[in-house]
Amino acid sequence: MVDGGGLALAANERARLLFPPGPLPEWLGAAHAAGAATAAGLVGQRSFEGHAAPHGNGCVTWWLVEDTELRQAREALRIERTRAEFLSEASTALLGSLNLERCMEVAARLAAEHLADAALVISPAQRSRHPVTRCARGERPVHAQLEFEPDELPGLGEALQGFPPVPSRWIDPAAAPDWLVPPDFGELGAIVVTPLPGHGVPAGALVLLRRAEQPVFSEDEEIFARLFASRSGAAMSAARVFAQQASITETLMRDLLPPPLEHVAGVEFAGGYRPSQDSEHVGGDFYDVHPGSDGESLAVLGDVCGKGLEAALLTGKIRNTLHALLPMAGDHHRVLSLLNGALLSSHSTRFVTLVLASASRDGAGVRLRLTAAGHLPPLVVRANGQVEEAETAGTLVGVLPEITTTTAELTLGPGETCLLYTDGITEARGGPLGGELFGEERLRRALTECGGMPAEAVVERVQMLATQWIGRNSHDDMAVLAITAPRGQHLTAVGGHGRGRYTA
Template sequence: VSDGVAVYDNEGRFVFVNAVAGRLLGHDPSELLGKPMWDVYPEIIGSAFEKLYLQAQRTQVPVEFEGYYGPLAGYFEIRLFPAPDGMTVYFRNVDDRQRAEAQRAELIRSLSSALDRARKLFDVTAALGQALTVPDVTNAVARSARDDLGADVAAIILVGEEGRLCMVGPTTQSKQVNRVLERISGRAATATSDVLRTAHARFDASRAEYLADYPHVGALLEMAGLGRVAHLPMIISGRPIGVILLGWASEQIFDTDERAFLTTLAGHCAHAIERARLYDRQLSVTEALQQAILPRHLPTVAGVDLTARYLPAGRDVDVGGDWYDALALPDDSLMLIVGDVGGHGLRAATVMAELKHAARAYAMLGQSPAAITGQLSASLTASGSEVYATAVVVCLNVTNQMLTWSCAGHPPPLVLDGASPAFLEEVHGPILGAVDNLVYRQDTMALPPGARLLLYSDGLVERRDTSISDRLDFLSAVAAGANTMGLDAACDRLLDEVAGPSGREDDLCLLAADLLDIR
């Protein structure tokens, strides 16, 4: 048979040994016959083999097991078959199988680890994809370091103006540790500065390993309670823009896979930081442009009280294209305009500026509301920008209290006469820029003394989870309830109750006018 076979009597003496057993045991079979196994292999005494051998002899039940056998320096599969007059033992070397199983277990462990790291990388990448600002990025990194990596400290050190280092974002430790890390990272001769200079990550598996190169920060590192530290450069176009500092209280070796994972993570963070910085710069330009477009002061016109409000969208939404304007005309009438350019960001703000200045020019030339909406639509179509807008243009003749308006796909103005609200629901043409050479219409009505007029953009009333009809009814009810209030107080109430303090998906404008009874 292919197995080694040995037969023992009740005293444990060799009775039979086949050639395979002799080879595995390292003896000629004839040398073993008649000798007690305990004398030939004294290492057996007290071993698992002896215990199982005696068990099989006592119970007369076969036993099968596998294990490492020191005297023969290998793994063996052993089967014991007891009989009244002795024991027959079959055994074979299974080192190859053990190695294969160990390799398979290592492969499974490696694949499992790779999948776990891939999941962690996916999670942090998804979080970074939602981060718009640098603080958003640092928060995402801190959460990932704590939840996925088990880090006790996570911080981002960025290269600022004139090469100065600045630690941004929270750590997962106390304010004291935060201050300690700032002191460490701010020193010239530290791992942070060296990693920025070399653009190579540094992994210190123990505090002693770190202090071997930077002994002067030993007290600070001990105060931070760190044993294992990783410094990961964030590189954009070959240029380090900062370092991610990760710290653990315990000491542990950084294996090859972990180093590769952390380096990849730093690359994703670098791009997120750069994108956030670009977003901040663009947002600053867009906000400055929008603030420059919105009128700083409303005109003073006898017989009319004016006020306006502008609210940006939620923090996760770009600056939009909502705008308003009020212009006192040479004929003592008042032109009021509220518009909304589709989209967000710099492009929307640029189109908004073009429309606002064009509308002012047309109004100063004495054109009617219908003519102004038509000219704005034609200008937008001719620009080829594929950007659309809505607008409502109102001309209020204060002398005869006549109101003329043209609505281009915009939410309807609201007129309140006493406590009775009414929407001017006539639509005089589609959104601006939708149709070439379209002639818009307009309507005219007389306003009673003391009437109130509200112009607004859709950010005031539109919500995804509510129909626009219900929202307009709500606006009408709140406006009617606030009609006895002063214009400023009424506008504040509309923003509080209709717009709400948070959750807006768009910016909004509100332009309100009270026609005063000066008789």
């Protein structure tokens, strides 16, 4: 009981044990002087709520109720909510990029801002050097390749191998190696080392640093650091797997993409390719040109049954097989028969249609031997614009035990072109109503305008018309290969030496 002047008049036994003789605690005295109905504050490490019961004579009885556990529970709930929000935001930021260095940068920055005064994200060694991203609070992350012995820092070697972390109290900050502490950091007060778990293999280690003037890491903070590390490690592991897969894909893709084409032994070659899906780079259509030691080059254009990556894989096998059969390129039927046997023995359910074209200079012109195997016959564009169909035919490759073929022989005069193409061109649907086939007749009419044109221009003309025809409609893989007898000196878009166009 307190009078109007703030003097304690009486107290029960519990209150006397709680408050020593003398003035009221500051928080209670301020509430009493202000005439407040409630008050709240600490007595030592204990928390209390005060509720006023006024008397008519100006005295007030303050009933005090301890709420230490309630306040601790509320504070713990607030901290957990804050941490949950942080982990959610951290996960979003970490998964926002599949670049490993970027993931390390985000992890180091977030750890420095929310968990410590500085942080290091350390990846497993590559050629005896560890990729390290270091960040101090308020600064930009710095990447480095460092060569050091992990056991210089207690627990780091184990963390890099994925073993559980050692408690922070077991690590002496004074013994920390020089490479660990950022420049101008000041005296080091506490260190936490925890692994970065990955998908099957460790993703690295996270090291947290605090200055000497800051409180050391509590056990609860170390546990939370491990939760953050698990999310960082998962993101880094995903980025590392993506980088590995991208590298493998790029390596394989180099052998699946259409090759560059140019003049070979006085014969002009040009090619163009567009996969069925613009998001993909490879498919079932392909072409190749193989120079021969005797001056005769072998050009190949094919169409594997199907589309996408599965068709592209068989395409790669066929191209490799044909490359191995180049010593027999003079005998088209034998080459196709051996390829047919190879496909049948592989038990593949897919087949392929092909055109083989052997080209060599014959005076001012080009001599051609053409063999189609289940494929559309090549079209020959004469200098005057007349379009002829090569008289060659044959059976599919990879279906029957034996194949039949008919080889056509002809000569291209200067400025004349032989066009090899896949059915993706003629079967392209589009036009004014969106469902009409481009068709062979429309292709022939387009080629009548290409007499005397260089190979590169013929390919560009055919691809442009087919692309305009289909518009935004879906389509099959499309490939064209032009073989031209050069017409003296002429200008081309790439000076006569260019890459086969690859349209995405």
